[in-house]
Amino acid sequence: MGLACSRRRSPGEDDVISEFDDCGGAPLMRKRSLQLTPLPAPFDRPAQPGATLQELSIRAICKSLADSPLSLAPLPRDLTQRILDELVSTRSLKRGMLKAFKGCCLQDVHMASYPGVEDEWLEFLDHGDCSCTCSLDLSHCREISDNALVYIQRAKNLESLLLNGCLRLTDLGLCNITGFDKLTHLSLQGCDYITAIGMRCFAGLTSLEVLDLEMCSRLHGGFRYLTKLTRLHTLNLGWCSSVEDYDVMSLQGMTGLTDLRISRTKVTDIGVNHLKDLKLKKLFMAGCPISDASMEVVCSMPSLENLSVEWCSVTDAGFRRANELSNLESLNLSYSRIGDKTLKSIKGLPKLRTLNLDSCHVSNEGCRHLAALAELREIDLSDSPVGNAGLRHLTALKKLEAILSFFKAYPPRRSFVITLILSETPANAFALKKLETILLSYTGVTDSGLKALAPMTSLTSLNLDSRHISDVGLSHLTTLTGLRALDLFGAKISDQGAAMLKSFKQLESLELCGGGITDLGVRHLKELTKMKSLNLSQNSRLTDDSLKSISHLSGLQSLNLMHSKITNDGIPHLKSLQSLTSLALYNCNISPIVVEKLQSNHLPRLTVIGLE
Template sequence: MGGVCSRKRDQLGDEDGVRRGVSGRYCKSGSSKWLGASFSRPCVECHLGGGNCSSLLELCIYKICEDIDKYSSFSMLPRDISQQIFNELVYCQRLSDVSLKAFGGCALQDICLGDYPGVVDSWMDVISSQGSSLLSVDVSGSDVTDSGLSLLKDCSNLQALAFNCCDRISECGLKHLSGLSNLTSLSLKKSNAVTAEGMRAFSNLVNLVKLDLERCSGIHGGFVHLKGLTKLESLNIRCCKCVTDSDMKSLAGLTNLKELQISSSSITDFGVSYLKGLRKLILLNLEGCHVTTACLDSISALVGLAYLNLNRCGLSDGGCDKFSRLKNLKVLNLGFNNITDACLVHLKGLMKLESLNLDSCKIDDEGLANLTGLLNLKILVLSDTEVGSNGLRYLSGLKNLEDINLSFTLVSDNSLKNLSGLAHLKSLNLDARQITDAGLAALTSLTGLTHLDLFGARISDAGTNCLRYFKNLRVLEICGGGLTDAAVKNIKDLGSLTLLNLSQNLNLTDKTLELISGLTALVSLNVSNSRITNEGLQHLKPLKNLRSLTLESCGVTASGIKKLQSTALPNLVSFRPE
């Protein structure tokens, strides 16, 4: 969320739109991505005088990491303890050229250094010294070269290997992979080394189950080397524009494929026809491909499909009757297509459907009548459609709905009463300027809401009194309104909030930061385009869990935030201005 809190409209769709989850994007070092990915790993701490106490082993590991310069080797320790020390050093970013040498010959099983700063060929000496014990290696975003890669040839039991964004690896270097026949997972995202010739090394990896070649721009013609990989179940070639229909012909024999992601490639309906024999496919992602509704002739043969992404394709109503054959679909993404209510008629029988995305399609109120029988529906995206107040009455019987996106629709205050019976609703996006205090009041029965987005809604200070009903809220966004500090008094007691976005409320002052200082669960805070100053930053000191702070277009300076970070908020890794 930027300072101006710009919204979707014409932005590219999520490439992982078939499923929810984090897209595995890698950048060249810089470590901010690495730190973000490490949030799931809690740092070992000793809580003296109360709270949860760390185990004796954890305390020992923590002490060793503090005094790491005193140790020259851990090879005499049991492998699992050496592994835990190594992991802790990586998490705390205290692993260096010197401390790494202490792990030589420790028989470690997992080396996870994705986007860790300073990883070069000399590190590979120590990594390869783990020998046959080594099972997984991730050195994504590193400066490892062909020489470093060659050192892994003696690690014969390697099962998982990731060299994403390693731009110093060449197609010749990939030849060193050919002997690692026990590999089951290989990831080489955004790698210039993966060319038609470079992929020749893959032909010996007969146990490969998962192959990730996202954003590899030179792979056209290389799929012939995958023909013998009969155990392959997952192939990701998203954002490889060089991939064409002829490449699909080489995949036709991989009959064990369960997941195939080909978004943003150059394949057409003809290329999709080669896939109709892949009867085990569960997930197919064709987002942004040059296909039309005609591709459904082939896709409809894949009766086991559970996840289908046709976002930003050239679909129209003609031929949509083929959807009715896909009885096992759970997730269907049809956003940004030229389909109308006539297409929705053919979705009536998809009784297993749990998620449906109709973003920016030509759907209106009456089209929603076709969804009334989809009782398992949990997620429904209707943003930028012609759905208005009358259409919401068709949703009132979908008792399992947990997430509705009604942004940029014609929905108004009175229609929100139709949502009052959706007891399971957890996430509601109402980016609509016709929503006022009355609309928010109509939602107060939805006490299970955990995510509420009211971007652009005309909510006043008085209207925020309704927020007291939403005690379970973890995400709250009220952007672009006319809120003052008085409104924040009704937010300060929402103790479960982890994300709070109040950007573009121009009258908020330092008092707002004082009021929210008790929201200690906050991980992300955005109060951009307000009257907050450097003086107000002192109120944020209690927010020890804060990792993202956005205060653009305020009276706040980068130096002021950096000072706050260094003195009080050590977990803050993303902030603006910077």
């Protein structure tokens, strides 16, 4: 148990800069997962079979801390780290327990979104050995204020500090981190009280490599304080509404900058011109008031690998020199004014892997140029006029893995059905042998169109959320034995169709919410032993017998049974699902007492919503 801690991470390894506009400001698939807050978990439940000696020790210590906090300082630091992590992950940590960690050498303190965290919770850092604390994450702890930064100012060796969504932080609080000369990653997303005055504190953070200020709206005039940050390579200013051309001018000498995100700012062609000498690899300008003049500058950036001009007023004229972007791997042109001429300009890009043409004015004839993009893996042609004739050209793309095709605006008769292309020329189905993902939600795809998917055995993810799909269509897909995710949320699937799902032994995620499933249908699902996420909501005929079948899915982590007829008597069947962490029970006749008993005695990590 005294082994040296080997948990160090590179800053940002688990904390990805988000910037909404990178993916269009809205997800391609509507999300149905829910962020939940579980009940505190006691540690007097039976240990899991096969638990190691260290795991048993951690459980015992956590239980003793709940009764009376004793100092953990004499313990090896890797053990105290795991104790803190266990308390946080099980939502068992209380403010009083933190006294036990005074004097402990904790490398990571990660309490993002932890309920009830206040400034005083960090007092143990001020009184302990915080010299080895490298990473602190308090994101979305809404009660955190400037006083919290007073407690952590002695943690001079911090390398990563994440304070996203800490809405009470102000310029005054930032003064406490001015001496953090080892800090490489600072994230303050949504901290709207931070202004240009507070940005003066960044000048002393000489090791800073990643600075995330997304959705901070009062930064105008403060970017001159960043000019000495020679190691800074990533700067996220997405949705910073006060940022304009003058601010970007301050960045023109920062030659180490490779990733710049200025989506939804006031930056115009003038500001983009200030960036011409930077060796940018990523540039996101979605929604900026730029024109083709900016594209002339952008096309002169040979290092560029990822470019987004979504929602920008750029046209074909701006992309005349796009073939010079020889290192470009990802290009987002969605909702822009480009057409077929741009497709001709980019057809020679040797490394392009991802292309978003959502709502662009491209035609069937223009898609002919796409056949030259030999490295293309993913293309989005949602809400474009492209039909079968145009998409037939995609069969030449041997490495294509994903075709995204949401049709949000066109009526069903205009919705493109990719499978019809393959039906017309069945041999083409094998040409797309590397295709892994197809999304056909809200399209006019019907049962007969699904026949052509049968040869595409490389598919791992298939979205068929459509009322046009039924058991008949599902019968054509039983050859797709490699599927790991299948979305039939609104499809008309009955118990007969559910029986066909037994073919998908690798399935980990299933959405089956069309209302046609009964207990008999759920019985067929118990053979899907790799299932992790199961959504059976809206099936009003499900009873407690379904829970008996579900109890065989030992790896299940998320279960949605909203609007079903399950009762208190069925809940105990879930106790065998030791991996279950999320359970949705809206509009079910379930007593909170029964659920609390399940959590306390069997499933301490379980989070539940929907109880009356």
